[in-house]
Amino acid sequence: MTTLTGGLSRRQLLLAGSFASAGLLMATRATAALPPAPQAAGKIVRVGDVTIQGITFKNHDILMSGNLYLPRGFSKSRQYAAIVVVHPGGGVKEQTAGLYVLKLAAEGFITLAFDASHQGASGGMPRFVDDPMKRVGDVYSAVDYLSALPYVDSGRMGALGVCAGSGITVKAAMTERRIKALATVSAVDVGAATRKGWEGTTPQSELIPVLEAVAKQRDIEAAGGAPVWVNYVPALSDRSAPFDLQQAADYYLTARGRHPASTNQMLMTSISTLASFTGFEGADTFLTQPLLIIAGSKAGSLWHSQQLNDSAASRDKTLVIMPDATHMDLYDGEGATRAADTLAPFFHTHLMHG
DSSP states (O other), rough: OOOOOOOOHHHHHHHHHHHHTTTTTTOOOOOOOOOOOOSSSOOOEEETTEEEEEEEEETTTTEEEEEEEEEETOOTOOEEEEEEEEETTEEEEEHHHEEEEHHHTTOOOOOEEETHHHTTTTTSSSOOOHHHHHHHHHHHHHHHHHHSSHHHHHEEEEEETTTTHHHHHHHHHHOOTTEEEEEESSSOOHHHHHOOTTTTOOOOOGGHHHHHHHHHHHHHTTTOOOOOOOOOOOTOOOTTTTHHHHHHHHHTTSSSTTTTOOSOOETTHHHHHHHHHOOOTTHHHHHOOOOOEETTTTTTTTTHHHHHHHHOOOOSSSEEEHHHHHTTSSSSSHHHHHHHHHHHHHHHHIOOOO
């Protein structure tokens, strides 16, 4: 594997990777292992009263890999409210998305988590592309899949996005009117984060040398040269990286959070598609669904949640800022439990009784 180093300053490399590594940020406090989940379509596992089925669905010519969570007492003769949960950039369905789908299924919802196109167990070539508009299409296709299930009430479907998955889900919900209620946890618009850095304070002009390097790499690949990958998180020993990214490394590069399908790789040429993405643009007109935004008071990403709350046209919108919580605290452990305890009544109100 070739990695990107030459010709760019360390700050520029961090800028290029900050949006992506944000998608992998997790709490550093000790937690239980990731919940078990099927490894292939047709496989079934049970966690408590929740049944988890490995499934597939199509997004155009890409075969998507997902896990469908069925609540206690599930019956095919009934119709249920359903929620799509969209994982962070570079993550996979078994990680933080897997925690949230499990918690919401325990509340009586049918829930679905899936790997993004080109990532995890989903198809798509080349591998490790991070294209936010393709991920928006993933959400459309996931909603298609749920709406076709005879035991899902297509008039009672919602969506939840975590970190970069939030920007993807917001963008999708603006034009996917089958999504009747929307929530975000530690929201990040990956386009804005790519252009402005993790905390939104980096001069956008600093991205230009990175984009120049991407342009040169596209020429190389167009001529048959080898692809180049960048890492989502820094090395464990890199304590000069922003604290959030250090926490990401502490989680993803150790046995505590490592998952074989989450490889800490992104195709370098993805940076240009990320830089052009505008996850929240149009929210002041098109984002009219009930909206719940959850973020930590100490999160470097808090500005995304505040911007979304300010711009969304939703008449029913709530910004919940959890005291003393960081961006990663809401990904697992006590932080995820607190967030799920806030999400459950929101979705019950707008989907169970909608």
